[in-house]
Amino acid sequence: MALLSDKIVVKVGTSSLTYKNGKMKLKNIEALCKVLSDLHNSGKQIILVSSGAIGVGVGKLGLKKRPDDNAQKQALAAVGQCELMFIYDKFFGDFNNLTAQVLLTADDIQNPERRTHVENTFTTLLNMDIIPVVNENDTVAVDELEGQHIGDNDTLSAIVASLIKADMLIILTDTDGMYDKDPSRYPDAKRIPVITDITHSLRTVAGGSGTNRGTGGMATKLHAADISMKAGINCCIMKSDRPERIYDLLEGKDIGTFFNAGGKNDRT
Numbered sequence: 001m002a003l004l005s006d007k008i009v010v011k012v013g014t015s016s017l018t019y020k021n022g023k024m025k026l027k028n029i030e031a032l033c034k035v036l037s038d039l040h041n042s043g044k045q046i047i048l049v050s051s052g053a054i055g056v057g058v059g060k061l062g063l064k065k066r067p068d069d070n071a072q073k074q075a076l077a078a079v080g081q082c083e084l085m086f087i088y089d090k091f092f093g094d095f096n097n098l099t100a101q102v103l104l105t106a107d108d109i110q111n112p113e114r115r116t117h118v119e120n121t122f123t124t125l126l127n128m129d130i131i132p133v134v135n136e137n138d139t140v141a142v143d144e145l146e147g148q149h150i151g152d153n154d155t156l157s158a159i160v161a162s163l164i165k166a167d168m169l170i171i172l173t174d175t176d177g178m179y180d181k182d183p184s185r186y187p188d189a190k191r192i193p194v195i196t197d198i199t200h201s202l203r204t205v206a207g208g209s210g211t212n213r214g215t216g217g218m219a220t221k222l223h224a225a226d227i228s229m230k231a232g233i234n235c236c237i238m239k240s241d242r243p244e245r246i247y248d249l250l251e252g253k254d255i256g257t258f259f260n261a262g263g264k265n266d267r268t
């Protein structure tokens, strides 16, 4: 049975957008923009939460590795975010869709007045048939500034999904869902197709909450799924390499790991 998916938040991470040298995976990005444009053309409202600002900045400046220094990371994010939006604007434009950049900090969500403004901006953009592309405002939000930093885009995507009352959150990543054991250590690890309850043992498999700040490991994805389910929003963690599989997911097929928030769908 098809899933309720009128309003969808899709999150994509740096490893799905860039090669190891920091250059962009243009084929993947184009394929994603095509699917999202097509879903948008079919009448759905789409928000893309995209990482990659720092990673793309590293590639654009030809650096050997990601720096540790905060000021440098922030400067790279400023360079990379610009390049990211250039590419999204181009690819969405190629498929006759409009895009817009929304950069957020934790303050924008925590302060009720600012939160309302952000909410209004999203609603207006969606009503104007625009596909917003969201990232944390990395040039101003740093670890040291307590309370200002969301830290990872998995969490950001769940916050955005809750804010705009989405029907579905799709987290695209480099594994095809959650496994019952660490698949890199256990060859017999099995993908978990549906999760209805985030248990302690699941958190243990994912690596414990809060251990992957800013890197977007499975722990932050599980945390995002938790926020999403608590807001009554279904969530799916699935592989990013073939974005066309989002169509299968929306048709209710067994793709990735589906977190059933209850009430809004029939997939169990």
Ligand code: GLU
Binding pocket: 013, 014, 050, 051, 052, 053, 054, 055, 077, 135, 136, 138, 151, 152, 153, 154, 214, 215, 216
């Ligand atoms: N905002 C960061 C970036 O664009 C990514 C954070 C994350 O990967 O979760 O580089």
